Amino acid sequence: MRWSELPDISWRRFSSTYRRCASRRAKKHGARWFRHTRNAYYKGESGMRYRKAVATGAQDMAVDVQSGGAVPRTIRGVVRDLINVTKPGITMSNAMMTFVGIWLSAGRHPAFSLAMMTLAGSSLVVMGGCAMNNFMDRDIDQLMTRTKKRPLPNQRLSGWSVISLGALLAFLGVALLCVYVNLLSAVMALIGLFFYVIVYTGLTKRTTTLSTVIGSVSGAMPPLIGWTAMSGTLSTGAWLLFLFMFIWQPPHFWALSMRRVKEYAAARIPLLPVKYGFAPTKRQIVAWTVLLVPVSLLLYVAHVTDVFYLISALLLGGVWIVKALRGLRAKDDIAWATEMFKFSLIYLTGMAAAMVI
Numbered sequence: 001m002r003w004s005e006l007p008d009i010s011w012r013r014f015s016s017t018y019r020r021c022a023s024r025r026a027k028k029h030g031a032r033w034f035r036h037t038r039n040a041y042y043k044g045e046s047g048m049r050y051r052k053a054v055a056t057g058a059q060d061m062a063v064d065v066q067s068g069g070a071v072p073r074t075i076r077g078v079v080r081d082l083i084n085v086t087k088p089g090i091t092m093s094n095a096m097m098t099f100v101g102i103w104l105s106a107g108r109h110p111a112f113s114l115a116m117m118t119l120a121g122s123s124l125v126v127m128g129g130c131a132m133n134n135f136m137d138r139d140i141d142q143l144m145t146r147t148k149k150r151p152l153p154n155q156r157l158s159g160w161s162v163i164s165l166g167a168l169l170a171f172l173g174v175a176l177l178c179v180y181v182n183l184l185s186a187v188m189a190l191i192g193l194f195f196y197v198i199v200y201t202g203l204t205k206r207t208t209t210l211s212t213v214i215g216s217v218s219g220a221m222p223p224l225i226g227w228t229a230m231s232g233t234l235s236t237g238a239w240l241l242f243l244f245m246f247i248w249q250p251p252h253f254w255a256l257s258m259r260r261v262k263e264y265a266a267a268r269i270p271l272l273p274v275k276y277g278f279a280p281t282k283r284q285i286v287a288w289t290v291l292l293v294p295v296s297l298l299l300y301v302a303h304v305t306d307v308f309y310l311i312s313a314l315l316l317g318g319v320w321i322v323k324a325l326r327g328l329r330a331k332d333d334i335a336w337a338t339e340m341f342k343f344s345l346i347y348l349t350g351m352a353a354a355m356v357i
């Protein structure tokens, strides 16, 4: 392959030593020297390593010219990877549900600083749990297209750095809740962490089809953290929020796992569509979605939410049930599953908004 056919790499892709030295020379001799050096770099041994990294999908790796090893490129790149292992999307949506718990428990008037401490503590624990999950799943993440470019399977971060980050974040989160919020909310966070890291990731994800339902316990804990932070107790509203979140998760994930069934099969994860196929998975999605709607209405019946919520829950729930039922006759299962996964996120965001308005 000619160097000119290779992807254009930016100046930042070089190691820091190389860059320091090169920038001095580049300043002196200008862009011509840069082009000349890039040619030599690509053609040489280090260039071969870079090309190999590109070929194996490790496009975010830099090649240290001195050691010949692959290292994270810039501080920005490392920080980006450290943020990535904490799963920002899942952390944000869990924070949204913690906020719902805070808001409803405090009768829509939470004390600002207490609410902030709760959100920070809860999010730190979730981020810590996600980093630990990334560490424990680094082998299977390597086998799936969706996850193989993550920092650990891609070897851009070391296992030690990720597990240490996870432990540190989780410790800080629990400590924050203990010291500035209350013990019960810290216990709720610890239960969530235990279920996510030990029970789901460690014990069940690779061994049983029930892992999805078991994992749903962890995802249902954030509203309880918010609720107990404000009221110090676990009342009916808290349990109804827990139940709502618990039932929402299996259809959310089964839809995704249908879409990614080949990858999960390759990684030997015994999910419902992998072990039993699409037809039973679709029936389960319908059953859990149909169950979710009456459970969501209980929040209105128990006077936790008001009439605006009732209308929203009926509308959003109705749409989701119709979409789910269409799946039973769908010709293109993957297209249907994709739509269901996307709608699960729209549904949750809409319901959370309706709960707080």
Ligand code: HEM
Pocket (backbone or CB within 6 Å): 087, 088, 089, 090, 093, 094, 097, 146, 212, 213, 215, 216, 219, 220, 249, 250, 252, 253, 256, 345
């Ligand atoms: C059994 C529990 C759950 C499982 C197995 C699960 C699984 C997943 C997976 C594998 C993805 C990645 C999708 C992709 O990259 O294409 C995802 C995305 C997402 N999930 Fe879940 N999830 C669960 C619970 C939750 C909970 C409790 C929330 C929110 C409160 C949530 C919110 C999201 C969001 C917002 C995304 C899209 C953003 C992202 O990929 O980071 N999930 N879920």
Ligand SMILES: CC(C)=CCC/C(C)=C/CC/C(C)=C/COP(=O)(O)OP(=O)(O)O
Pocket (backbone or CB within 6 Å): 090, 094, 125, 126, 129, 130, 133, 137, 147, 188, 189, 190, 191, 192, 193, 196, 200, 201, 215, 216, 218, 219, 221, 222
């Ligand atoms: C308080 C506390 C810590 C609560 C936990 C909240 C949380 C992280 C919920 C998500 C639950 C879950 C099973 C996600 C999928 O992980 P996965 O490993 O199947 O996803 P992946 O394949 O994308 O890594």
